[in-house]
Amino acid sequence: MTEEPVEVVVVEDDPRTLKTLVRLLSSLPELRVVGSAVTGEAALQIVEALTPRLVLLDLELPGIDGIEVTRRIRSTHGDIEVLILTSFEDETKVYQAIQAGAGGYLVKREAARLLRQAIQDVLDGGTVIEPRLAKRFWNYFQSVQGGRAEGQANSLLSDLERDILQMVARGLTNQEAGRVLELDRRTVRTHLAHIYRKLGTSSRSEAVVLALQKGLISL
Known part of the structure; x- marks a missing residue:
């Protein structure tokens, strides 16, 4: 029996980028885009209404930012995965996102190349950090902890x-x-x-x- 596509909500404040992401995800047979949002508040509302399996989430959003959106989603729906897709190449943002409960962190310039596999890895139980950021993140984490x-x-x-x-x-x-x-x-x-x-x-x-x-x- 064929598995049902994974339901995805896309959250992105730039309309052109949102349209591109929806088109990209809709081209993948294993995924189904069931909704989208351009603000943090709208994202929380649509996630509550649709309870998708995955939320693809930008960090810089009007109103409630992506970190807080992640934290709220994960605190109320632990079975919903959050994958951050953002322009920020900043290890402190990665740290904040992971602490909030995100399952992965990718930068937008790598979306076309890495997004499909990143989604699969997160859904399979992996933790994904964009390769160029991963080492910087762990170095930052260790410095924050002071050992x-x-x-x-x-x-x-x-x-x-x-x-x-x-x-x-x-x-x-x-x-x-x-x-x-x-x-x-x-x-x-x-x-x-x-x-x-x-x-x-x-x-x-x-x-x-x-x-x-x-x-x-x-x-």
């Missing part, structure tokens, strides 16, 4: 849970992590749900950031 508290709260997660989270932090999808650990994808997803509950988080990216802060995993 991790090694071994702090090590008993919080089991060895297997730490192994899974370590792989997620390095960008592996659920399927890839399962292949390494000889587990099926559903089992990995179940372990991740346990990890989120233990850490009090609602997404892979939040869990990775918190686990790094606590010294539970390293890069």
